[in-house]
Amino acid sequence: MAKLTIDDLKKIKERTHKDTALREGGATVKITVHMGTCGIAAGAREAMDALLEVMTETDREDIRIVTSGCMGMCSSEPNVTVETQGEEPVIYQHVDRNKMRQIFKRHVLLGEVQTDFALATG
Amino acid sequence: MRDFSLHIMDIIENGLNGGATLIDLTVIEERKNNCLRITITDNGRGIPKDVLKKVLDPFYTTRVTRRVGLGLSLFREASKRCDGEFSIISDEGKGTQVDATFRLDHIDFPPMGDLASTMTTLIVGNPGVDFVYAHEVEGDTFQLDTRDIREELDGVEISHPQVVKYIGDTIRESLAELRKGGNKYNGQTNYR
Numbered sequence: 001m002a003k004l005t006i007d008d009l010k011k012i013k014e015r016t017h018k019d020t021a022l023r024e025g026g027a028t029v030k031i032t033v034h035m036g037t038c039g040i041a042a043g044a045r046e047a048m049d050a051l052l053e054v055m056t057e058t059d060r061e062d063i064r065i066v067t068s069g070c071m072g073m074c075s076s077e078p079n080v081t082v083e084t085q086g087e088e089p090v091i092y093q094h095v096d097r098n099k100m101r102q103i104f105k106r107h108v109l110l111g112e113v114q115t116d117f118a119l120a121t122g
Numbered sequence: 123m124r125d126f127s128l129h130i131m132d133i134i135e136n137g138l139n140g141g142a143t144l145i146d147l148t149v150i151e152e153r154k155n156n157c158l159r160i161t162i163t164d165n166g167r168g169i170p171k172d173v174l175k176k177v178l179d180p181f182y183t184t185r186v187t188r189r190v191g192l193g194l195s196l197f198r199e200a201s202k203r204c205d206g207e208f209s210i211i212s213d214e215g216k217g218t219q220v221d222a223t224f225r226l227d228h229i230d231f232p233p234m235g236d237l238a239s240t241m242t243t244l245i246v247g248n249p250g251v252d253f254v255y256a257h258e259v260e261g262d263t264f265q266l267d268t269r270d271i272r273e274e275l276d277g278v279e280i281s282h283p284q285v286v287k288y289i290g291d292t293i294r295e296s297l298a299e300l301r302k303g304g305n306k307y308n309g310q311t312n313y314r
Contacts, residue, residue: 004266004292009274012285016278035247037193040132041123045236048243052290055283065281067247069139072187 027064029108032081036070043096044078050097051080054104063108076119082107093119123196125235130160132193133220134244137164142217143251145244149237150258151226158206158224158231169212177210197222204228238293241266245289246281255293259300266293 033039033048051065071079076093080103083089090113092103099117106112113121123129126149134145142164150159169177176182178198183191194210197220201208204224212218224231241255245268255266271289272280279285 004271004289006274008288009271009285012282012288013275013278016282016284033243033247035131035135035243037132037135037191037196038188040128040135045128045131045239045243048247049239052242052246052283052286056287065246066249067135067243069135070185070187074188 026062028062028085029060030064030066030081030083031104031108032083033065033067034069034071034077034079034081035067036074036077038070038074039077039079042074042077046097047078047080047095047100050100051104054101058109060109073119079119084108084111088121090121091119092117123200123232125233126158126160127235127237127240129197129200129232130162130237131240131244133162133197134164136193137162137166137218138244138248138251140164140166140168140218142166144254145251146254148256148258151260152258153226153260156226158226159221160224161219161221163217163219165217168214168216168218169210170214174210174212194220200224200230200232203230236294237297238290241293242286242290246286249279249281257297257300260303262300262303264293264296264300 031051033044033051035044048067055063055065073079073093078095080092080095080100081089082092082103090107092099092114094117095103103114103117107114123132130147134147137145144165146163148161173184177191177194180190180192180195183189185191198208201222201224205228206223206225208222210218210220237257241253244253252268252272253266254268257264266289268280275285
């Protein structure tokens, strides 16, 4: 049976240690996926899956992903908030896999706010 | 909620909002007893006795952002629909345990859904929380404890994309193998 093996974890550790050592600076971008009952039912986990996927394709080590509860705007779920240091947070609405990938590639990596899906800023 | 994995994530979120630092999820599938049992235990702050009576009421919630709370109600309804039993016990200051059973061959038995995705989402989204997940199918068990993984990683964060991908893949493969080992019932439980 496939198991989490210590060897595999060690390999990952060795591969990633270099990157981690370079970081130190801490997070400059925080991405919050809202995971209340409403968000989950609307497909927030799929947005999260897509986000985790694109994260493996980048070397950026200063991006933090967190989840949080319902914001009270259940009708616009799934909601994702992107907070870049020194800028106003942007809340995106109705985020699916494709929108999540676009938000990550354009907003998080390149700094272009995707106003088409933005619900609000601030 | 479309499947078990989403229900599970939702119930676990309750514990996380209650300040839990350790979440235990146990899934047991037993064909001989025609039963699926899902048990979720957290060490959060627990629910006061007078509130515990109200948590299954959809129009009760402690949150202030909206006035309905559906998570537990939906899970209990799913269990009721499948001739199952549902219970929630809580000790203030110690934690909460939600336990639900489902009749495996019931026509309303939902798909299992993607538990690997549920676990990786929880692990990434809550870096300060540990998760213990055990999944038993016909006596064979898969087990995962993030405390062990953290120890092995020795400094590398468990939320590192490569680690998360590895955890997700491992869960997916292990569950597929558990499924192959046991007899299928109606081809209903699909892990994608």
